[in-house]
Each structure stands twice: as structure tokens, then as C-alpha cells.
Amino acid sequence: REYNIIRALSQxxxxxxxxxxxxxxxxRTPAVGVLxxxxxxxxxxxxxxxxxxPEALYRALREIEARLGRVRTAxxxxxxxxxxxxxxxxxxxxxxxxxxxPDPDIFHYPHLAFPLADIAxxxxxxxxxxxxxxxxxxxxxxxKEIQSMSEANVLARINAFSHYGTDQIFEAxxxxxxxxxxxxxxxxxxxxxxxxxxxxxLRRTPLRVAKAYDFLTSxxxxxxxxxxxxxxxxxxxDEMVIVRDIEFYSMCEHHMIPFFGRVHxxxxxxxxxxxxxxxxxxxxxxxxxxxxxxxxxxxIADAMMEILEPMGVGxxxxxxxxxxxxxxxxxxxSSTITSAMRGLFRKDARTRSEFMNLIRDR
Numbered sequence: 001r002e003y004n005i006i007r008a009l010s011q012x013x014x015x016x017x018x019x020x021x022x023x024x025x026x027x028r029t030p031a032v033g034v035l036x037x038x039x040x041x042x043x044x045x046x047x048x049x050x051x052x053x054p055e056a057l058y059r060a061l062r063e064i065e066a067r068l069g070r071v072r073t074a075x076x077x078x079x080x081x082x083x084x085x086x087x088x089x090x091x092x093x094x095x096x097x098x099x100x101x102p103d104p105d106i107f108h109y110p111h112l113a114f115p116l117a118d119i120a121x122x123x124x125x126x127x128x129x130x131x132x133x134x135x136x137x138x139x140x141x142x143x144k145e146i147q148s149m150s151e152a153n154v155l156a157r158i159n160a161f162s163h164y165g166t167d168q169i170f171e172a173x174x175x176x177x178x179x180x181x182x183x184x185x186x187x188x189x190x191x192x193x194x195x196x197x198x199x200x201x202l203r204r205t206p207l208r209v210a211k212a213y214d215f216l217t218s219x220x221x222x223x224x225x226x227x228x229x230x231x232x233x234x235x236x237x238d239e240m241v242i243v244r245d246i247e248f249y250s251m252c253e254h255h256m257i258p259f260f261g262r263v264h265x266x267x268x269x270x271x272x273x274x275x276x277x278x279x280x281x282x283x284x285x286x287x288x289x290x291x292x293x294x295x296x297x298x299x300i301a302d303a304m305m306e307i308l309e310p311m312g313v314g315x316x317x318x319x320x321x322x323x324x325x326x327x328x329x330x331x332x333x334s335s336t337i338t339s340a341m342r343g344l345f346r347k348d349a350r351t352r353s354e355f356m357n358l359i360r361d362r
Contacts, residue, residue, distance in 0.1 A: 004068060004082050005044055010221045011064045018050035018057075024115035045087075045115035054089050054096050061086070087112060091126045102126055110139045179210040186210065216251055219288035224303045227285055231275035232307065240351075242266040243279045244359045252323050253290035261319030261335070264359040267304055268311035268344055268351065279304075293319050293338050301340035312343030314355040 005026055013020050024045040031038040050057060061084040065072075069081040086096065087103040094101050102125050106112050116123075117136035124131050183206035190197040190205070197206070244264040252259050263283050286299045301315040316339045325332045344351045 005042055006221050007068055007223070008064060008082050008084060009044075009046070011067065012046060012048070015060070015064075017052055017060060018048040020046060020048050022047040022119040024118040027111060027115055029111040041111065043111045043115055045112075045119050047119045054086065054092070054094060054101065057089075058086060058096055087116065088123065088125065091124075093126050102128070106132075107135055108139075110136070110142075113139050179207075179214075182210040182213070183207055215288070216249070217289055219285045222285050222288075224282055224285055224307060227281040228274065228278050228307055231278050232272050233274075234271060235269065235273045236271075237269045237273055238311075240266055240268055240354065240358070241273065242355065242358055243276055246280045246283050248283050248287040248319075250287040250289070250291045250293075250296065250319075252321060253292060255323040255327070256290065257321075257323045257326065259291075259293065259319045259321040259323070259336075261317065263300065264314075264316045264318075265300065265304065266314045266345070266355045266359070267308060268313075270309060270311045272308050272310070274308055293317055293321075293336055297338040297340045301342050305342050310343065312341070312345040312348075312351060314342075314345035314352065315340045316356075316359060 009020075009023060012018070026042050026044045028040050028042055031041055052060065062072075065082055065084055070083070071080075085099070085103065086101055087106060089101050092101065103112065106116065106125065107128070113132065113136040117132040121133035121136075122131050125135065128135075186206035186209045187197045190202060195202060197203070242264065243266075244262075246263040246265065247260075248263055249258055249260045251257070265279050265283070282303055283300055286296045286303070297315050297317045300317075301313050304310070304313045304315070316337065318335060318337050320335050324330075324334055341352060345355060346352070
């Protein structure tokens with residue numbers, strides 16, 4: 001559920017029709033207005049600047065919901081993957097396809113009032129002459145039964161300036177504001193190691209590092225389903241398919257230092273094949289995270305098994321780890337090889353041997 005919020009924020013941040021100005025923490029709350037058991041909801045608020053009309057913004061948000069798997073039904077309390085609603089629009093009062101704006105639920109439900117007050121505490125709600133902070137403060141005494149909305153249950157702050165994309169401009173543009181909170185942390189690191197963050201060569205380094213980390217960890221906000229994008233085809237092929245020498249870069253989760261190398265992926269189709277470039281993209285989904293090589297190898301193999309249901313999958317990863325080369329034992333020529341075999345690649349020695357021979361054949 002929190003992952004769906006991250007995906008939604010990624011979609012919002014990439015859309016050129018508006019600019020994200022602020023994002024609240026995520027709050028976990030019990031489902032409201034439903035009969036029978038339902039999982040808790042995760043709630044957040046986003047402040048955007050746009051030239052769109054309320055009607056156009058409403059349609060755009062519905063498009064994002066659909067891309068994230070939301071199927072709308074007549075039951076407003078039905079389970080859903082994501083729910084994107086307009087609760088305030090400038091200083092206007094209007095009816096938007098049957099939904100009043102401002103949303104009157106702001107005055108009754110902490111799961112709306114609290115995150116809104118986090119991002120725009122001094123926003124005066126039209127027709128009420130109350131700020132969002134005043135509304136949230138008035139609800140706090142009655143929110144005791146909603147224990148999961150206490151500060152201890154704020155799950156994470158998803159920064160409004162994160163791109164989660166691969167198409168961003170990595171260099172710092174003049175007067176650019178990207179991620180002030182993250183940049184402040186990098187600035188503190190520079191001071192801690194004895195550097196002057198205000199000298200010319202380092203002045204925009206915190207911004208560049210923030211952008212780099214968004215790219216290097218973009219796998220957290222990407223799913224295998226998104227990158228495959230239905231590029232799976234029915235085919236009579238039943239012979240081994242191999243994509244080898246897929247270059248990758250990842251970050252060791254122990255020291256946050258890069259490791260890099262090549263991935264070899266093979267599978268035995270069982271009626272379905274996948275676009276070859278999608279295999280490389282699947283590798284990137286798991287590489288662009290804080291990782292250990294052993295887990296990444298297994299994740300790639302399991303993803304291939306899940307989406308293709310083949311007779312078997314083999315994955316071999318060869319990598320050099322800078323945490324071994326630059327520090328610690330300082331062995332510059334060392335490399336690590338891991339493998340994950342599934343189905344016939346694990347059960348049948350001949351299949352496994354054929355795969356290993358083909359990826360070694362140069």
C-alpha cells in the first residue's frame with residue numbers, strides 16, 4: 001500500500017502538466033465507512049501548482065489511477081489500489097462531478113486533515129474561515145481511537161522533489177530547487193568529513209548527489225509489470241533463450257558503495273516469450289536499489305518465473321564490489337559470481353550445463 005503511494009507520487013512528479021510543491025508524511029489509518037474487515041489505509045497529501053482547470057485535473061488524476069490498476073465501481077468503499085482526489089482547489093468552492101470542493105470530510109476525518117495541515121498549515125479553507133492547522137488541531141483530541149495516526153505510525157516522508165526517473169537532468173541548473181531536505185543531509189556529510197560545502201567545486205554537489213541517488217534507487221518505485229508492459233507473446237518456441245552480458249550497476253546495502261558487472265539470463269519457454277529488452281529492464285528494476293548480489297540474483301530469477309511460467313530459468317551474475325576493492329581487504333582484482341536456477345535449470349544437469357556453456361562461449 002505504501003508502495004502504491006510511492007508509485008502514484010512518481011507519476012505525479014513526472015507529469016509536465018503540474019509541479020509538485022510539497023508532500024506530507026504517509027499516515028496509516030483504519031478503513032473508514034466500510035462494513036466487514038478491510039486492511040488499513042495509507043494516506044498522504046500532495047500540494048501541486050497547475051494551470052489545469054479543476055475538471056481537467058480531475059480527469060488527469062483518473063488517468064493515473066487507471067495506470068496504477070484502480071478499477072472504479074459504484075461502491076465508494078470498495079477496496080482500491082490507489083485513490084487520488086482533489087480536496088481543495090485554490091480559494092474556490094465548486095461541485096466537481098458530484099464531489100464538493102472543498103471536501104467536507106476535511107472537517108471530520110483526521111486522515112485528511114492531518115496530512116493537509118502538514119503541507120499547507122496556513123491555507124484557509126474557503127467558506128470556513130479556518131486554516132488547515134486549526135482544523136487538524138481541533139480533531140486531535142477526538143482521534144485517540146485512531147492510534148495508528150500517532151507520530152509513531154507515520155511511515156515515511158516521500159520527498160516532493162524526487163523524480164524516481166531515468167530521464168532527469170543530472171547536472172544542477174541555475175537556481176534549481178530539487179530536494180532541500182536531502183541536500184541538507186549531504187551538506188552535513190561534507191562538513192563532517194572536513195570539507196567546505198560552500199567552495200565553488202562543492203556548492204551544487206548536494207543537489208547533484210540527490211539527483212544521482214534518485215536515479216540509482218529508482219527501482220523502489222518501479223515494478224516488473226510496469227517495465228514488461230504486456231510485452232509477452234504466445235509462441236511455439238521451446239528452445240533455450242539467453243540474453244547474456246547485461247551490464248548493471250547497483251549499490252551495496254552494507255556500505256552504500258557501488259558494485260557492478262554483468263548478468264546472464266536464460267529461460268526455457270513454455271508457450272510464452274518476452275521481448276528481449278524487457279529482460280534487461282527487469283535486471284535494472286532490482287539493481288537500482290540497495291542490494292546484495294545474492295538477493296538480486298534470486299529476485300531476477302523469481303521475476304522471470306512469475307511473469308513467463310517457463311519450464312525453467314537460469315541467472316548468473318558476475319560482479320566487482322568496490323567495498324572490497326576500495327576498503328577492507330582492498331583486493332582490486334576480485335570478483336563475485338552468483339547463480340539462481342529454477343525449474344529444469346535446477347533439476348536437469350544437462351539443461352544447466354547447456355546454459356553455463358553458452359554464457360561462457362565467447
